[in-house]
Amino acid sequence: MDTNLEVREAARTIDALITPSLLLDRGRLERNIHRLVEHARKLGVVLRPHMKTAKSIDVARHLFPREPGPITVSTIAEAEYFAGHGFRDITYAVGMSPASAIRSMELCRRAGVDLKLLLDTAEQADALADVREATGVAPSVFIELDCDDHRGGLKPDDPKLLEVANRIVAAGANLVGVLAHAGESYGLSTPDALVKAAEDERSATVRAAETLRAHGHACPIVSLGSTPTAHFAENLEGVTELRAGVYMFFDLVQHGVGVCGLDDIAISVLATVIGAKPEKGWVLVDAGWMALSRDRGTANQKVDQGYGVVCDENGRVLEDVIVAQASQEHGILAIRAGSGKSMPELPVGTRVRILPNHACAMAAQHDFYSVVNGEDPEIEARWERIRGW
Amino acid sequence: MDTNLEVREAARTIDALITPSLLLDRGRLERNIHRLVEHARKLGVVLRPHMKTAKSIDVARHLFPREPGPITVSTIAEAEYFAGHGFRDITYAVGMSPASAIRSMELCRRAGVDLKLLLDTAEQADALADVREATGVAPSVFIELDCDDHRGGLKPDDPKLLEVANRIVAAGANLVGVLAHAGESYGLSTPDALVKAAEDERSATVRAAETLRAHGHACPIVSLGSTPTAHFAENLEGVTELRAGVYMFFDLVQHGVGVCGLDDIAISVLATVIGAKPEKGWVLVDAGWMALSRDRGTANQKVDQGYGVVCDENGRVLEDVIVAQASQEHGILAIRAGSGKSMPELPVGTRVRILPNHACAMAAQHDFYSVVNGEDPEIEARWERIRGW
Numbered sequence: 081m082d083t084n085l086e087v088r089e090a091a092r093t094i095d096a097l098i099t100p101s102l103l104l105d106r107g108r109l110e111r112n113i114h115r116l117v118e119h120a121r122k123l124g125v126v127l128r129p130h131m132k133t134a135k136s137i138d139v140a141r142h143l144f145p146r147e148p149g150p151i152t153v154s155t156i157a158e159a160e161y162f163a164g165h166g167f168r169d170i171t172y173a174v175g176m177s178p179a180s181a182i183r184s185m186e187l188c189r190r191a192g193v194d195l196k197l198l199l200d201t202a203e204q205a206d207a208l209a210d211v212r213e214a215t216g217v218a219p220s221v222f223i224e225l226d227c228d229d230h231r232g233g234l235k236p237d238d239p240k241l242l243e244v245a246n247r248i249v250a251a252g253a254n255l256v257g258v259l260a261h262a263g264e265s266y267g268l269s270t271p272d273a274l275v276k277a278a279e280d281e282r283s284a285t286v287r288a289a290e291t292l293r294a295h296g297h298a299c300p301i302v303s304l305g306s307t308p309t310a311h312f313a314e315n316l317e318g319v320t321e322l323r324a325g326v327y328m329f330f331d332l333v334q335h336g337v338g339v340c341g342l343d344d345i346a347i348s349v350l351a352t353v354i355g356a357k358p359e360k361g362w363v364l365v366d367a368g369w370m371a372l373s374r375d376r377g378t379a380n381q382k383v384d385q386g387y388g389v390v391c392d393e394n395g396r397v398l399e400d401v402i403v404a405q406a407s408q409e410h411g412i413l414a415i416r417a418g419s420g421k422s423m424p425e426l427p428v429g430t431r432v433r434i435l436p437n438h439a440c441a442m443a444a445q446h447d448f449y450s451v452v453n454g455e456d457p458e459i460e461a462r463w464e465r466i467r468g469w
Numbered sequence: 470m471d472t473n474l475e476v477r478e479a480a481r482t483i484d485a486l487i488t489p490s491l492l493l494d495r496g497r498l499e500r501n502i503h504r505l506v507e508h509a510r511k512l513g514v515v516l517r518p519h520m521k522t523a524k525s526i527d528v529a530r531h532l533f534p535r536e537p538g539p540i541t542v543s544t545i546a547e548a549e550y551f552a553g554h555g556f557r558d559i560t561y562a563v564g565m566s567p568a569s570a571i572r573s574m575e576l577c578r579r580a581g582v583d584l585k586l587l588l589d590t591a592e593q594a595d596a597l598a599d600v601r602e603a604t605g606v607a608p609s610v611f612i613e614l615d616c617d618d619h620r621g622g623l624k625p626d627d628p629k630l631l632e633v634a635n636r637i638v639a640a641g642a643n644l645v646g647v648l649a650h651a652g653e654s655y656g657l658s659t660p661d662a663l664v665k666a667a668e669d670e671r672s673a674t675v676r677a678a679e680t681l682r683a684h685g686h687a688c689p690i691v692s693l694g695s696t697p698t699a700h701f702a703e704n705l706e707g708v709t710e711l712r713a714g715v716y717m718f719f720d721l722v723q724h725g726v727g728v729c730g731l732d733d734i735a736i737s738v739l740a741t742v743i744g745a746k747p748e749k750g751w752v753l754v755d756a757g758w759m760a761l762s763r764d765r766g767t768a769n770q771k772v773d774q775g776y777g778v779v780c781d782e783n784g785r786v787l788e789d790v791i792v793a794q795a796s797q798e799h800g801i802l803a804i805r806a807g808s809g810k811s812m813p814e815l816p817v818g819t820r821v822r823i824l825p826n827h828a829c830a831m832a833a834q835h836d837f838y839s840v841v842n843g844e845d846p847e848i849e850a851r852w853e854r855i856r857g858w
Contacts, residue, residue, distance in 0.1 A: 098545075098568075098572070098858055099566075099568070099858070100858055101858075132797055132798070154759075154797055154798045155798060156487075174743065174755060174798045174799065175743035175744045175753060175755075175799075176743065177488075177741045177742070177743050177755065177817060177818050178817075178818050179487075179488075179741065179818070180741070180743075180755070183487070199744075200744055201744060201745070201817060203816065203817050204744075204817055207817070207818075224744075231753070231794075231796065231799055231801065232743075232744045232746065232753050232799070263796065352566045352568065352569070353566070354563065354564035354565065354566050354569075354621075355564045355588075355589055355590060355593070355613075355621045356590070357621065364564060364620070364621050366563060366564075366566065366569070369764075369830065370543075370833060371858070373763055374762055374763035374764045374765070374830055375758075375763045376763070376765075405620075407620065407652065408521055408543055408829055409521075409543045409544060409563045410563065410564075410620055410621070412620065427592065428566060428567075428590060428592050428593055428596070429566050429567050429568070429596075440797055441758065441763055444759060444834075445833075446857075447856070447857055467836070468835075468836055469487055469488070469489055469490075469760075
């Protein structure tokens with residue numbers, strides 16, 4: 081619940097916004113979307129965007145201006161929300177539990193959605209028989225693959241792969257394919273390493289699909305992706321679809337990986353200066369971790385961006401000014417250590433924009449986007465986002 | 470917006486809850502509240518709880534069972550929310566900007582609230598004249614003090630203290646007192662150091678008040694507090710009120726500081742096991758940083774708790790099992806390095822409770838509390854919380 085919706089709704093320009101507020105630059109969003117659409121087209125794969133970053137029907141409509149297309153979600157609440165807006169082809173890319181599978185199949189039955197599940201154990205496969213019985217819907221499922229020791233999933237050459245596939249079929253469910261996520265690519269920073277990670281992700285995923293096919297499983301969908309590997313993939317032979325989410329907005333982590341420029345980052349938090357400690361070189365703003373998130377994803381990158389890079393009110397980067405510390409509703413701006421610069425004049429009341437370390441995490445701290453375009457202070461629209469599970 | 474309110478509302482026991490879900494243990498909450506009420510009473514000071522942790526009228530009613538009392542807030546949205554529920558004596562403990570001061574005084578005029586502001590510069594003091602003119606309300610303000618180099622505020626012996634006080638009066642505003650927050654106490658871990666930090670906070674604050682009084686400012690309120698110093702203060706002579714927030718719930722950071730036991734921590738996230746990587750000693754759950762927050766406040770403490778300590782479904786700690794890694798909707802449970810233990814059996818579908826590093830941050834990721842009591846699986850109530858600015 082946001083108690084100030086009226087004030088915000090009335091704001092026609094960013095000067096009238098309460099701070100902190102989440103801004104979304106429409107021009108950058110559209111450019112980022114176009115870039116990956118073109119890349120997927122050249123590679124000959126379907127693009128299945130991950131809605132976990134934006135969680136907004138208005139952003140989804142920019143992804144699919146004609147009609148709802150294939151999407152990925154991270155929660156069943158997202159699936160329910162997008163289903164309510166006409167999306168029918170949805171992959172829930174988090175491992176299922178018996179309870180989440182039942183809830184998913186109830187959505188399928190209720191809304192005519194094709195919501196595909198993910199699993200990587202024989203126990204989950206066996207549970208599908210009960211899910212089918214409880215809901216009357218035969219679940220469609222992916223086997224999750226592990227291509228880089230990141231999180232869950234089976235290695236493509238794990239003998240359990242075939243066992244799990246057979247037990248999915250035995251449970252009366254539909255094995256629709258294999259799915260990988262090269263999450264370790266977030267830790268890379270050179271084009272060569274990213275190209276290699278993308279190829280490793282591809283070859284692992286295709287190898288698993290071929291093993292399954294050699295044993296009689298059709299495995300029609302071969303799905304992979306992460307924002308870094310999606311952009312650096314040079315060849316996706318054998319792959320049918322690409323998933324990515326953070327690319328719509330980009331962020332400082334992706335900038336550190338080398339996937340985008342600072343001026344591709346489409347979201348920021350508008351904040352107001354509320355004080356200073358000149359003797360320490362500090363300027364205080366009214367955006368702390370509640371508005372920026374606690375994400376410190378750049379801490380282990382070559383350039384540590386603190387809690388975010390600071391821009392002026394128009395979005396122009398204030399060179400080497402970062403949010404060095406954050407408490408709940410306070411951010412402390414300081415010059416990056418060793419830069420030799422000095423803090424620009426930022427009197428109380430000055431407004432700044434702060435770029436996110438991690439777009440998914442920053443956006444999640446807010447209930448809506450105030451949509452702007454470039455340096456124009458006009459607010460073009462107010463786009464809601466959802467949360468919860 | 471939570472699209473599953475109906476499902477959750479219908480849940481009578483935690484077994485029926487969608488996961489991840491935020492739980493609040495009422496018995497622990499009441500014990501924590503009682504502890505600080507008693508301590509404040511012995512020390513002879515008013516307790517002004519900080520609502521930034523709970524952000525819930527139901528929690529506020531447990532703090533003030535008879536009638537609304539004095540509270541602290543971290544956003545004007547909180548002030549508006551609690552004012553709507555009858556609270557009249559509110560301190561907004563974040564430095565003001567001209568815009569936030571106008572919005573605050575509009576709330577005072579509209580709702581008959583005494584909302585006190587905070588500042589530490591002559592520029593902010595001067596701006597109060599315009600605020601008074603724009604709103605017709607003379608602002609009540611605190612001067613923020615810096616007792617431990619933590620964030621904003623003036624040192625008690627800074628000559629600017631008197632200048633700021635005089636300019637507050639010259640602007641036609643009311644100087645109601647001085648306010649300090651010993652934020653550095655979160656970095657301590659021994660009773661002696663905490664007792665000393667509390668005494669330093671007291672003496673700095675009282676010294677500033679005496680300086681102001683010696684120059685004709687009445688300075689009726691002498692306000693200080695942080696959860697660690699509030700509990701370790703042995704003498705608050707000269708202080709009129711104590712502020713603290715996280716003490717209602719407590720968390721692993723406070724446990725590491727030495728303020729509470731693990732069994733005082735009143736909130737947790739209920740999660741479900743969704744997979745495992747036995748070869749790595751991992752168990753995967755459906756609570757990642759979206760549900761737990763990205764807060765890693767224990768990372769620099771003697772015991773690093775990862776993203777949280779894991780308990781069984783009834784809330785009993787699984788010794789040395791922590792959330793070692795977190796992505797958006799995945800948590801990876803692992804045994805604490807060097808403990809020599811092995812991972813307990815946690816098959817897919819098993820439920821666990823995860824204790825927070827930082828209660829304010831974990832609670833902020835959720836829209837409501839499912840209220841339980843001890844090991845009883847019954848859900849006693851569903852308490853909403855607010856967010857936004």
